[in-house]
Amino acid sequence: MARILVIEDNATNMRLSAYLLESEGHVVLGATNAENGLAIARAEQPDLVLMDIQLPGMDGLEATAVLKGDATTRTIPVIALTALAMKGDEERIRAAGCDGYIAKPLAYRNFLAVVNAHLHDTASGAARTDT
Amino acid sequence: MSQTQRIDDGTARILIVDDELRDRQLMEIILTSQGYRLQTAGSGEEALTMVRDQPPDLILLDVLMPGTDGYQVTAELKANAASRNIPVILFTALDDRDARMLGLQSGAEDFLSKPLDSAELCVRVRNLLRLKAAYEELRLRNAETAAALADARAARREAEDANAAKTHFLRIMSHELRTPLNAIAGYAQLLELGVRGAINAEQTEDVVRIKNAAGYLTRLISDVLTAERLEVARPLELLPFAVRPVMAEVEGLCALQARAAGLTLSFSAPTEDVFVIADLERFQQILLNLITNAIKFTPGDGHVEVAWSADAKRASLRVTDSGIGIRSADLERVFDPFVQIDRHLTSMAEQGVGLGLSISRQLARAMGGELALQSTEGVGSVFTLTLPAATSDMCRPSRGVRSQLTLAR
Numbered sequence: 001m002a003r004i005l006v007i008e009d010n011a012t013n014m015r016l017s018a019y020l021l022e023s024e025g026h027v028v029l030g031a032t033n034a035e036n037g038l039a040i041a042r043a044e045q046p047d048l049v050l051m052d053i054q055l056p057g058m059d060g061l062e063a064t065a066v067l068k069g070d071a072t073t074r075t076i077p078v079i080a081l082t083a084l085a086m087k088g089d090e091e092r093i094r095a096a097g098c099d100g101y102i103a104k105p106l107a108y109r110n111f112l113a114v115v116n117a118h119l120h121d122t123a124s125g126a127a128r129t130d131t
Numbered sequence: 132m133s134q135t136q137r138i139d140d141g142t143a144r145i146l147i148v149d150d151e152l153r154d155r156q157l158m159e160i161i162l163t164s165q166g167y168r169l170q171t172a173g174s175g176e177e178a179l180t181m182v183r184d185q186p187p188d189l190i191l192l193d194v195l196m197p198g199t200d201g202y203q204v205t206a207e208l209k210a211n212a213a214s215r216n217i218p219v220i221l222f223t224a225l226d227d228r229d230a231r232m233l234g235l236q237s238g239a240e241d242f243l244s245k246p247l248d249s250a251e252l253c254v255r256v257r258n259l260l261r262l263k264a265a266y267e268e269l270r271l272r273n274a275e276t277a278a279a280l281a282d283a284r285a286a287r288r289e290a291e292d293a294n295a296a297k298t299h300f301l302r303i304m305s306h307e308l309r310t311p312l313n314a315i316a317g318y319a320q321l322l323e324l325g326v327r328g329a330i331n332a333e334q335t336e337d338v339v340r341i342k343n344a345a346g347y348l349t350r351l352i353s354d355v356l357t358a359e360r361l362e363v364a365r366p367l368e369l370l371p372f373a374v375r376p377v378m379a380e381v382e383g384l385c386a387l388q389a390r391a392a393g394l395t396l397s398f399s400a401p402t403e404d405v406f407v408i409a410d411l412e413r414f415q416q417i418l419l420n421l422i423t424n425a426i427k428f429t430p431g432d433g434h435v436e437v438a439w440s441a442d443a444k445r446a447s448l449r450v451t452d453s454g455i456g457i458r459s460a461d462l463e464r465v466f467d468p469f470v471q472i473d474r475h476l477t478s479m480a481e482q483g484v485g486l487g488l489s490i491s492r493q494l495a496r497a498m499g500g501e502l503a504l505q506s507t508e509g510v511g512s513v514f515t516l517t518l519p520a521a522t523s524d525m526c527r528p529s530r531g532v533r534s535q536l537t538l539a540r
Contacts (some may be wrong), residue, residue, distance in 0.1 A: 090308045
């Protein structure tokens with residue numbers, strides 16, 4: 001199964017994402033801020049990143065831009081998992097480079113479907129061979 | 132000059148400037164008889180000081196004076212913003228074109244020749260005073276208009292600031308509420324999934340209650356944001372479907388609430404089923420809102436009846452209750468956002484934010500229908516939802532009723 005990096009500053013919500021992903025057999029890496037998340041993404045090359053947007057320090061939009069601007073992490077799909085769910089938020093988040101968008105509170109079926117869809121895209125895209 | 136005109140101009144103050152006492156006295160006599168208040172100065176310098184200290188309404192100014200002459204006094208008065216608008220009439224014994232030109236070029240409003248013609252003096256003074264009064268009136272109105280415009284701009288800016296503050300507040304509230312809601316709803320789903328091990332039937336019911344409450348709160352946030360046009364509403368999916376199966380599901384969802392309130396909830400299906408063209412989920416949302424409202428505002432032992440019918444074009448669905456009713460003055464107000472008539476009659480647990488009917492009517496209209504209300508205070512209310520009717524052959528047989536409902540408020 002896939003290795004997924006969850007960048008989320010709220011420990012309770014981080015654990016929730018981890019349980020849901022682990023129940024599907026995925027391996028979860030965690031970071032509670034964007035700076036650590038970027039370091040882990042470069043070092044560990046996860047198959048997918050779940051990105052909270054409002055984070056202390058660097059926010060999820062900037063972090064996504066960094067990931068998408070770096071040749072070593074550019075192909076990793078980034079899915080925003082965020083409580084920003086007002087008019088214009090999704091457009092803004094996608095414009096910043098996020099490949100997917102999930103609004104909180106999450107519905108687990110939708111959550112897993114979006115995650116699987118992006119994992120599948122990556123695996124079949126032949127851009128990466130380590131999945 | 133008539134009595135009325137004298138009263139009109141009577142309070143004006145006129146400054147007479149002449150180095151010759153005899154001429155000053157003559158003008159004083161003439162103008163005093165017209166009711167003006169007079170001041171006199173014997174030189175240009177004295178005149179300028181007096182104008183600075185207490186500006187008059189008009190100045191009668193001799194041209195030929197020792198020291199500062201009338202042209203210079205005029206030029207100085209006209210160069211100063213405080214005295215620029217005081218009309219000046221120049222006097223001189225010289226009666227030639229050059230002298231008149233010099234006087235007018237220095238800025239004087241009018242010109243008179245000595246020896247004075249008293250009738251001409253009075254008419255010219257009166258006319259210039261009227262012009263000045265009209266000018267001042269205009270200036271006052273302009274100032275008032277400018278002030279009103281500035282007020283309107285300030286009020287608008289204030290309203291925009293308040294609106295921006297409200298949007299900012301709602302943005303933060305939405306984010307801050309969704310974060311713990313993610314945990315509440317998420318962990319409830321986790322338990323339901325059995326990730327933590329199997330749970331028994333009663334525990335499952337508890338988990339469903341938690342999920343429903345979280346769902347209610349999420350919808351509430353969404354409704355408030357939609358009402359404030361801060362959330363994009365999901366586009367309508369208008370499809371034909373049969374009403375009866377939807378009603379069966381709605382009945383299942385509301386029966387418990389009606390029973391708990393001690394009410395009779397009945398559904399009167401017509402013999403021939405009715406088909407509508409609507410967004411199924413929104414249709415259910417409106418019905419649930421109307422029925423739960425009816426239950427809320429109907430005392431025990433009362434009844435709530437749901438009935439529907441159709442003609443070739445329109446289907447109409449009626450929710451009738453034997454509740455407290457609504458005063459005729461409030462009939463339209465109940466559809467305004469955030470309005471709650473009789474809020475005090477509902478328990479805290481039942482209270483929403485007053486958006487249900489507002490959203491229901493918006494949805495009904497967006498689907499090409501209408502939501503109307505008839506009510507008699509103390510007797511009950513009838514809410515009528517009309518929608519475009521469909522026929523059975525328009526409905527795909529494979530299309531079942533999606534079960535996406537959670538118990539609404």
